[in-house]
Amino acid sequence: MFSMPEFTVNQSEGSLPERINPVQKPVLVVQKYGGTSVGNVDKIKRVAKRVTSEIDEGHRVVVVVSAMGDRTDELVAMAHQINVHPPSREMDVLLSTGEQVSIALLAMAIQRLGYDVISLTGAQSGIHTSDVHKKARIEGIDTTRVERELKHGRIVIVAGFQGVDEAGEITTLGRGGSDTSAVALAAALSADKCEIYTDVDGVFNADPRIVPKAKKLDYVSYQEVLEMASLGAGVLHPRSVELAEKYNLPLVVRSSYNDRKGTLIKNFKTGSNDLKEDIYMEKVLVRGIALDENIAKISILEVPDKPGIAFRLFSALAKENIHVDMIVQNVNRTAVNDISFTVNVDELQEAVAVSQKFSFEVGAQKVEFDQGVAKLSVVGTGIVANAEIASKFFEALFEMGINILTISTSEIKISCLIDKARAKDAMVHIHEKFEL
Numbered sequence: 452m453f454s455m456p457e458f459t460v461n462q463s464e465g466s467l468p469e470r471i472n473p474v475q476k477p478v479l480v481v482q483k484y485g486g487t488s489v490g491n492v493d494k495i496k497r498v499a500k501r502v503t504s505e506i507d508e509g510h511r512v513v514v515v516v517s518a519m520g521d522r523t524d525e526l527v528a529m530a531h532q533i534n535v536h537p538p539s540r541e542m543d544v545l546l547s548t549g550e551q552v553s554i555a556l557l558a559m560a561i562q563r564l565g566y567d568v569i570s571l572t573g574a575q576s577g578i579h580t581s582d583v584h585k586k587a588r589i590e591g592i593d594t595t596r597v598e599r600e601l602k603h604g605r606i607v608i609v610a611g612f613q614g615v616d617e618a619g620e621i622t623t624l625g626r627g628g629s630d631t632s633a634v635a636l637a638a639a640l641s642a643d644k645c646e647i648y649t650d651v652d653g654v655f656n657a658d659p660r661i662v663p664k665a666k667k668l669d670y671v672s673y674q675e676v677l678e679m680a681s682l683g684a685g686v687l688h689p690r691s692v693e694l695a696e697k698y699n700l701p702l703v704v705r706s707s708y709n710d711r712k713g714t715l716i717k718n719f720k721t722g723s724n725d726l727k728e729d730i731y732m733e734k735v736l737v738r739g740i741a742l743d744e745n746i747a748k749i750s751i752l753e754v755p756d757k758p759g760i761a762f763r764l765f766s767a768l769a770k771e772n773i774h775v776d777m778i779v780q781n782v783n784r785t786a787v788n789d790i791s792f793t794v795n796v797d798e799l800q801e802a803v804a805v806s807q808k809f810s811f812e813v814g815a816q817k818v819e820f821d822q823g824v825a826k827l828s829v830v831g832t833g834i835v836a837n838a839e840i841a842s843k844f845f846e847a848l849f850e851m852g853i854n855i856l857t858i859s860t861s862e863i864k865i866s867c868l869i870d871k872a873r874a875k876d877a878m879v880h881i882h883e884k885f886e887l
């Protein structure tokens with residue numbers, strides 16, 4: 452599921468000796484500031500101060516920023532007012548403007564404080580991606596330009612969420628993708644630190660906006676946070692965690708509003724010398740709860756029951772780059788089955804179109820879809836080996852009179868598809884029940 456093309460790094464020649472010599476090596480920090488953190492002019496000025504304080508401490512800094520506040524949502528809404536099926540290429544041209552506003556304004560704010568600074572778009576920063584618009588993957592970064600600017604003593608401000616494909620087209624990395632820009636740049640530049648600044652104090656064991664009693668995690672492993680992020684915990688873009696793990700790059704998630712130390716994400720091994728890490732490993736199994744309300748369920752009714760049918764449907768969806776999640780085949784006692792699966796709401800229209808074509812071709816009865824569903828998951832290392840956790844999870848839903856539509860499990864998670872209208876309350880109840 453997480454396969455990716457080799458991520459290549461093409462660095463400028465002069466920079467390597469500098470990094471190899473530990474005596475001369477200045478600390479290189481990559482910081483990423485999310486939309487809320489640069490939500491207005493005052494906040495941008497605050498970020499400028501935070502960035503320049505790193506310079507005052509003798510560090511070199513690369514900053515990745517998101518679009519201001521809800522700018523990306525606003526741009527999406529405008530596009531849909533004009534065209535219900537806006538072309539993906541033009542969406543990328545449009546959405547990339549959000550980040551371009553932020554980099555220029557932040558650079559101006561930093562320049563005003565008397566520091567040397569330059570803003571760069573994704574393409575100018577050498578961020579090369581695949582050619583799949585709206586969900587491109589970073590394939591490599593040519594760091595020549597960024598390294599040159601750093602060498603000249605400049606703070607480099609990079610537009611997150613965007614890159615350029617082989618044909619020179621602007622691409623974007625999928626919603627929340629600025630985290631991935633930051634991690635990829637940090638890996639490519641062999642940065643000493645990568646900090647993700649956001650509007651909460653770190654990674655919590657449930658979304659703190661839904662579960663007021665959620666606790667901030669001081670430490671969390673790549674695998675656990677990757678699972679949480681993939682299951683809908685919007686705090687990090689899943690691909691950013693994948694890349695951080697691949698390059699063994701510790702990540703810190705922290706608030707841009709205070710100096711609390713945030714959450715450290717890295718590999719934690721048992722038997723480590725670090726006492727805190729050992730305590731971490733011995734803790735309870737369930738590490739967090741994640742909720743994904745951004746999904747929809749598609750059902751194809753009365754599909755002929757014969758070999759090759761599932762292959763045909765899911766390869767057609769894969770060909771359109773539609774990511775399919777929970778899949779269920781209801782076996783009827785006749786010669787037909789019902790097939791249901793979930794997709795991200797952003798891909799619902801396309802997925803329904805593919806399903807309808809498939810349904811027509813194989814002579815299924817009809818295609819239905821439902822946006823009133825949500826996926827609630829409990830996450831933790833080794834969870835599936837512990838039967839008590841599943842039963843407690845199901846009991847909690849039963850106590851609330853919530854029907855489970857679909858269940859799926861992996862080594863480190865159990866997910867249930869439920870009614871979206873009840874999902875937030877269920878999350879709060881489960882958090883309490885597991886005493887997290």
Ligand code: ADP
Nearest residue numbers: 485486487649650654655657658660684685686
């Ligand atoms: P940014 O614009 O900084 O990237 P996001 O909105 O993408 O911010 O991510 C931060 C939000 O993620 C928080 O405001 C919080 O509501 C949400 N969130 C969901 N799950 C979690 C979690 N487990 N821990 C922390 N935040 C979470």
Ligand code: ASP
Nearest residue numbers: 517523612626627628629
């Ligand atoms: N601005 C983009 C979004 O809203 C990317 C990001 O914030 O990471 O999805």
Ligand code: MG
Nearest residue numbers: 485627685686
């Ligand atoms: Mg984000």
